[in-house]
Amino acid sequence: MFSQTFGSTTLGLNGVLITVEVDISNGLPALDIVGLPDTAVKESKERVRAAIKNSGFEFPSRRITINLAPADLKKDSSGLDLPIAIGILAASGQIISKHYQQYVFVSELSLEGKLRGISGVLPMAIHCFEQGVNQIVVGTDNSQEALLVDRLMVYSPTNLAQLVNHLNGQELLTPEKQKPFTDLGNNNYEDFADVQGQFVAKRALEVAAAGGHNLLMVGPPGSGKTMLARRITSILPTMSPQEALEVTKIYSIADLLHNHTGLVTTRPFRSPHHTISAASMVGGGRIPRPGEVTLSHHGVLFLDELAEFPRTVLEVLRQPLEDGQVTISRVNASFSYPAKLMLLTAMNPCPCGFLGDSSKGCSCSIGDINRYRKKISGPLLDRMDIHVHVPRLEYAEMTTTVPTESSAIIRQRVIEARAIQYARLKKYNLFCNAQMSHKHLKTACHMTPGAQLILKQAFEKMNLSARGYDRILKVARTIADLAKTDEITDMHIAEAIHFRNNI
Structure with missing residues (x-):
């Protein structure tokens, strides 16, 4: 039969x-x-x-x-x-x-x-x-x-x-019903209110969160780079229904839907160890599975101790960061996985970690410093929208009782800026400024004459690449969105250039 x-x-x-x-x-x-x-x-x-x-x-x-x-x-x-x-x-x-x-x-x-x-x-x-x-x-x-x-x-x-x-029609089953889902939002995350000082770094993280920009933090050990990075999720907005469905599909494939609760509503935060392989980073295997860049889709991929990652692992990030997807080819098939992520990285300025530190001298030779920094290639650094120095905290900053801004306050500004971006970019099926291509900049980034002059001078003096020019303009657009202004002014451009040339 x-x-x-x-x-x-x-x-x-x-x-x-x-x-x-x-x-x-x-x-x-x-x-x-x-x-x-x-x-x-x-x-x-x-x-x-x-x-x-x-x-x-x-x-x-x-x-x-x-x-x-x-x-x-x-x-x-x-x-x-x-x-x-x-x-x-x-x-x-x-x-x-x-x-x-x-x-x-x-x-x-x-x-x-x-x-x-x-x-x-x-x-x-x-x-x-x-x-x-x-x-x-x-x-x-x-x-x-x-x-x-x-x-x-x-x-x-x-x-x-x-x-x-x-x-067989003997005992009919009743179709399942969806259980009520309680969105806890970002209440379970650590708060920026617990971080003393580091106002420049906090501002950089706010701009990065508002526009989905890649960010590099450089500073001595113990300055708070990892602590700041782990609080980025507390200021990110909740995902839209479309974003949530895309992330849930990825986590379903990867068997990472904890307790099978259904829709994933909080943005992913992935922090792999520096011993990770290239295949684990971008995906692979005999039958390719999503890697860390795909598991970070619409979320954050945090690479702590960036210079300790193998160069081959870091270089495979270049194409996903530029294209927003990663393509894995095997004999039987070729798979494309989405990778629209925010790359957040942290590293020491030199092998001993104290180059430029105000309290402790650096013991590294010029050759040691150059070899250490050459572990990060120029093309990868060019894809980092924001570079920020995180200095050692002074005693007065550690012991101050002056309250600092909470994550809830910062997050509200980020949500308002994201809403402005979404209204501008939804016709292109984009969610944030970092996802814009060069053609979108022409219609989305209107600069004042003063801003154009400052950007022209920076382009010539800093020997910027076309990618560097675009990324400064995207960051400036985000800063303007945080200020709720349609035009990009000289103040916005100046801050974006400062973030590009801060280390």
């Missing part, structure tokens, strides 16, 4: 509908799976066999052939366990109704027949709905994730027996 069910897997960041064809014929008992299954799918035959038996059903003692179509696509998801099991039960006559063909089944099976959650359910659910299938069966852990797709009926039975009873 023959049956046909539907499952799903992922290809890059997108779901793919898989047709599972099951044929049961006379012959020696055997179970063969064809259609380019990987190890996880090949092993499903043992899980499915045990799950069917332990759920109280009969596993056919005949020749079973299972084809996964399209046959030229590599299948790498254990979520195909469930459609294979349903196909076998339907082909053997244990599922009577043909209604099973109206569903997409996505779940791993335990040996006792329970449905388990898998990664990548959200892109699978989106693709299934786009293909005209509006009913999906997933494990309980994945139900809230699948419910992010509007008008999709989601069922999450506990075990295989429950699902079969539903398909």
